[in-house]
Amino acid sequence: MNNTLFPVFLKTETAHFLIVGGGNVGLEKTETLLKQNPKINITIVAPYFHPSLISIIEKADNNVKAFQRPFEETDLMDKDFVIITTDKPEINLLVRELAREQKIKVNAADQPDLCDFYLGSIINKGNLKIAISTNGKSPVLAKRMREYFTEVIPDTIEDNLTILNEFRKNHKGDFQEKLNDLNQITQNFVPKTKPKETKNYKRLAFTLALSFLMFFTGYGLSTVVSFSDIKLGLQLVPKEFYYMLLVGFFAQLVDGAVGLGYGVTCATSMMLLGVKLPAISGSIHTAEMFSSAISGFSHYKFGNVNKKLLLWLSFFGVIGAILGAMALIYIGNQYEQIAYIILSSYTFIIGIRLIVLAFRKIHLKKRIKYLGFLGFSGGFMDAFGGGGWGPIVTSTLLAKGRNSKYVIGTVSLSEFFVTLAASIVFFTSLGVSHWYIILGLIIGGIVAAPIAAKLAGKLPQKAALLFVAALVIVFSMRVFLKIIN
Template structure:
């Protein structure tokens, strides 16, 4: 058996911990213990204590510390040792001496020197979940912890308190208590089962309805338009439709793998095909309006939308989108070469910004300032350039340390209003003569959607973002060379 770990939960108020090392790892391990018990007994021994650890020690004066090398006498009255130094020889010596004294050891990033692991921990009131990958992948354990922290509601603690009160009030033996608890919670299982059956019924009904409508309209259409007429209509479809079919397919693959970049990818690709600038942005916003509407509604339904942030993004974003669309229509007619240069430069900047996002490390939570300005500039550049709302607004909010689910959900719903405003502006100014572009983007994106979903689960986020950035920069450079 490869995984022989036995998970236990220690009462940290009765044990003493020794941490050897005062660098980044020592800081991380100290913070981990303090998060579980702010009054846990910790002693830190290190040749040098980092500035960040100094700050933590000043906030927690009960933590003992000495800035000097490790000595054998430090093992006195210690229950557990956490080694946080980069000196592997010293780490092994401490491990052997500690085990001789019957003390268990954890050595950071050295599983062979560990008697126990410090897993990633989910805290929700009385609920505590520890996650371990047997020392193989701490990053995966951390990602699972982040997922569970978002998935488990904060109200779980109320449920635990209620069930505990119910158990204490019950006077029967253990079997009677279990029977009562099963009866009280069986309604949840029944609802879930009925819900699944209802979903199956709805799915079957929907599939039957689709088949019926397809046959009904297919038969009705065949009685009005002959096969020969249909062939004539197909021949009259502009060649740009098929080009947009490919662009929509590729852009959806990119967006599915990365979570952003649909508009920028479409804009740079369509510029190479020589499509007029207002038609580029108008088509992209019309096609994207459907996906952003569905995505935004789904996020709202699942509670991933911050209403206050939505207001500060959507209202200025709509104003910026209308202004950006009008500006593009005016510049696109009179200064086409200059506008192409501006858009190519803009998309190149977005590509460089995507590279910055790809290499960005964990960000500390900061206060967001000038949210309205962010929404306005995002809407303006998105309408003017045919894309950029996601790379500009989403990346800015995430860089401030905001929770990803609320950022993506709120920005997605705000994007619907921004794309709707831009689409109406374009329609009112240039009409719907570019219908074949919109149809090609929507159809190509629809075909790519299932492939994009599979690609999103296999392609690493960093690799995908760098790939998009590379393609956008290459397309932008080619566009600038074409102008020159």
């Protein structure tokens, strides 16, 4: 079971909340609590208070107290729940540890690893209250679901609740009779499902129509292109195309199931098959360019992108990608054996880095001194090795204590510009001579995508990283041994 949360509705009159942090997030959490109960007991501790939060505190009764100073351990006295909203990981970690020592439940904004409970998106319709949680995976989706149900559920639902409550109180029968009558009254609230026979009929009609369309299309094409022409055309397709179908399928299966590893999985697999080195990276980047564009746009739309970080990573990443692609084309053509050794060593190191990332613990936020160099080296090695932008850049930023939501969103969007730059260089130098490799990767990935989606989340994060690392290391070692033998 992936989601072990047990939803409860808390009577807030009996609880005292401590909010550590007075910025935008502290303001949001305070508004959320007061919206559910204007009389809830809240204590806010922070060196700085948002102007809107100050206004709320001034207008509130004595149930909202504020102290403009750093957090102290004594602030935890007589508190039932703690909500951490600061942007300083070291303070968040300290508050979490002190709270847990005193058996106080903790919620930390955008840090699921520190949370004992989550604050879900809440729908209020009079006495009807619905809470939505995504198990800390996507608060944005929970927010969209809240907006949807708020619109769909009519405001008159309160009238229905009042009538049903009066009926329940005045009903003179026993519990079972009361339950049966209430079920009969409310059965119209649930839309009736259509008879199974109707569904079967529609499915049969659709299948027959689709079959006829396929037959009609096939018959029409047969008058233009004969079976022998198709057979001859298939014989002209390079055998590498079919290998790339398998590579694309396997790489997408891995990437879709565990969240990373597409590039390095493709690169190591294609090296084993003896594909030319420039064609390896060029094909991977072309196939990956489309997926990175969609992924990056989605992150930008949901506000997961740090624009300043995006500018630094994209600018230097593009420069690194161009130089990496040019270096691979030159070395791959002039010194192919040496390039294979370099590339297999690089993918081996990426595998080791994934193992380190798998066992990484929570890190305190640290200053990144050479952000431009990180983008450049990630872009260079990604273009030269056919993959590695995520394992290099993402793991480094996470190791420095950066917020995972903004790291993943920013790195995903910047990856589009990096892959685009590398693809342009490869196409300019190599043309489209390796079209069958790109097409094989794309088709294989499309077939694997729905299967990978079903596998997503089945493996714990640590196990997933170790699985990909093992594949990359084994493949890299096989390529290296193949070269020296």
